[in-house]
Amino acid sequence: MLKKSFVAVLAVISALTTVLSCNSIVGSTTSNLTDSLENSLTEGNTKGKQDTVKLMDILDSLNRGKIVFPALDSINKIDPKVAKRQFRDSIYRELNKKDKHIYLTFDDGPLIGSSAIDSIITSKDIKISTFLVGKHAGMSKRLKRDFDRYMNNPLVECYNHSFTHAANKFHAFYSNPEIAVSDFEKCETSLGLKHKIVRMPGRNIWLFDDVRRVDLTSGAQTADLLGVNGYKIYGWDVEWKINGLSGKPVQSVEEVYRRINNMLGNKSTLKPNNIVLLMHDDMFQNKKGQQLLSNLIDSLKQHKDYKFDFIANYPIKY
Ligand SMILES: [Zn+2]
Structure with missing residues (x-):
C-alpha cells in the first residue's frame, strides 16, 4: 500500500530536472532526493538517521518553489502542475498517517x-x-x-x-x-x-x-x-x-x-x-x-x- 502509492511519485521525482538549492536539500541530486524520500517514507524510520531529509522539509521546498518539475513535452507526459499536485498530495497522505x-x-x-x-x-x-x-x-x-x-x-x-x-x-x-x-x-x-x-x-x-x-x-x-x-x-x-x-x-x-x-x-x-x-x-x-x-x-x-x-x-x- 505504502510503496504502491509512491510508484507514481517516484516516477515524477525521477523525472525532476532540477532541484534548486535549499537549506535542507543543498546539493541533492534527483536520485538521492528520491532515495531520501524513500527513506523518509519507510515505516519505522521516523527516528532514523539524522541526515534523512524530512517529509516536512521536502514539502517546505515544494511550497517555496524550490523543486522544479520538468516542462510538458514529448518525453515528459505529465503536466508539471499536475505532477506537483500529485507530489504534494502524496506527502500530505504520509503526514496524515503520522502523529x-x-x-x-x-x-x-x-x-x-x-x-x-x-x-x-x-x-x-x-x-x-x-x-x-x-x-x-x-x-x-x-x-x-x-x-x-x-x-x-x-x-x-x-x-x-x-x-x-x-x-x-x-x-x-x-x-x-x-x-x-x-x-x-x-x-x-x-x-x-x-x-x-x-x-x-x-x-x-x-x-x-x-x-x-x-x-x-x-x-x-x-x-x-x-x-x-x-x-x-x-x-x-x-x-x-x-x-x-x-x-x-x-x-x-x-x-x-x-x-x-x-x-x-x-x-x-x-x-x-x-x-x-x-x-x-x-x-x-x-x-x-x-x-x-x-x-x-x-x-x-x-x-x-x-x-x-x-x-x-x-x-x-x-
Ligand atoms: Zn502576554
Missing part, C-alpha cells in the same frame, strides 16, 4: 487561573507550556505559590514572557531593543528559568532555526537581538481569544476544536503536523472557564494520533 503534535500554551501567568490550569492538566495527564511574566510571581503570596506549582509540575514547562509584559505599551517597549532584552533577562533570572525560550508580549513573532516570522515590524529588532543572545522565540498558529472586559473565552470550545482539526488537516500551520494554541491564564479563573478548558482537552484527546508536547520540542518533524 500530530499539539502545544497548549498559556500566557501571562502566574495569575488567578494558573492553579486551576495546573490541576486540570495534571488530572488529564497532558503536557503544557507556560509563558510567564516575571513580576506577576512577586505580586502576592498566592501567585508565588501558583508559580511554584508550575515550576514543580513535570507536566508544565515554564518559559519567558518578559518581566514587565512591556507595561502593555508594546510599541514604546520595542523601540529600545537593549532595554527590552534586559527585561527578558530579568524575567529569566528572577524566575530561575531553565530554557532560553521566549514569547514576545503583544507580538506573534517566530525566530528559531531557519525560521524568522515577524507580524509587526516594531518588534523585529528586539527579536533579532534576542536571537543573537541565544533565545528562541515562538508565536502561535491559533489563539483562543479572551474578552478584554469579561475575561471570558471568546470562541466556543467547538470552534477552537474545529479550527485545530482543520489547520492540521489542510497543513496551514507554520509547520505541518504541529500546532501551537495560545491561551491566557486569566481565561480560566472561574468554574465555567475551567470546564471549557477541560472540554477542549477531552475533545482533543479523543484523537489517538494527537500528542501534547512542550514547546521546547517544537517542531517535531517527519
